[in-house]
Amino acid sequence: MSSDKFPEKNLPEEENGPQHSDARRTFLKQSSLLTALALAPSAAIKAAELKFEEKVAAVFEQVKVTLGINGKKHKLSIEPRATLLDLLREQMHLTGTKKGCDYGQCGACTVHVDGQRVLSCLTLAAMVDGKEVTTIEGLANGDKLHPMQEAFIKHDGFQCGYCTPGQIMSAVACVREGHADSDDEIREFMSGNICRCGAYPNIVNAIKEVKNGGQRV
Incomplete structure (x- = not known):
């Protein structure tokens, strides 16, 4: 005796049950979203991104630090x-520390944290809570320049001067670290600081004078 209905396909429970339906709905939602994004005008996408960034910014609460x-x-x-660089420049108005590449490749933003040189553009200000930061403004003793500052002036270790604060901070660290015993060693441990004016030979001479003079840095 024939039936007026097609026989139901015998599927495993997981393929013909609630889990299968949920997975199918999720797939359809994801597909619809991707299609909508693909068809949306670039202006709409940009607006969505801006709103998202505003929401993200809103959740950042101020944190307390002592430096x-x-x-x-x-x-x-x-x-x-x-970043420590932006804190120093924008909040503390210590603009001697320069923003160069902002990617940690030029060395213009070099400062000392607990006596060690760091790239302030790559250092979160919150990470140095409780530590001692020294910038180019803190090297001199009143009107008395630091020996490295005097040596840079004497040997013309700068031209445009933009990279000079970072160069001097790295030069002081180079001597303190014991990496100023030869021209090649100085060049190696100063290689993270770029001088687009090409004052490298004069910078090396300035560092050598401070190192050989035995002055406290």
Whole structure:
């Protein structure tokens, strides 16, 4: 005796049950979203991105940090994503530390943190909470220049001067670290600092004079 219905296909429970339906719905939602994004005008996508960035920025709360900067303690409120470079320049108005490449490749933003040279554009300000930061403004003792500053002037270790603060901070660290015993060693351990004016020979001479003079740096 014939039936007026097709026989139902015997499928495994997981393929013909709630899990299969949920997976199918998820797939359809994802496909629809991708299609909508593909067809959306670039202006709409940009607007969505801007709204997303605003929402992300809104959740960043200020954090409290205490920093020693050039011998003075500062209690500050900062964004968790703020770099040490931006904190120094924008909030503390210590503009001697320069923003060069902002990718840690030119050395113009070099400062000292607890006596060690760091690239401030790659250092989150929140990471140096409780530490001592020294910038180019903190090297001199009142009106008395630091020996490395005097040597750079004497040997014409700069031309345009933009990279000079970072060069001097790295040069001081180079001597302190014990990496100034030869021209080649100086060049190697100063290689992270770029001088687009090409004052490298004069920079090496300035570092050698400070190192050989036995002056405290």
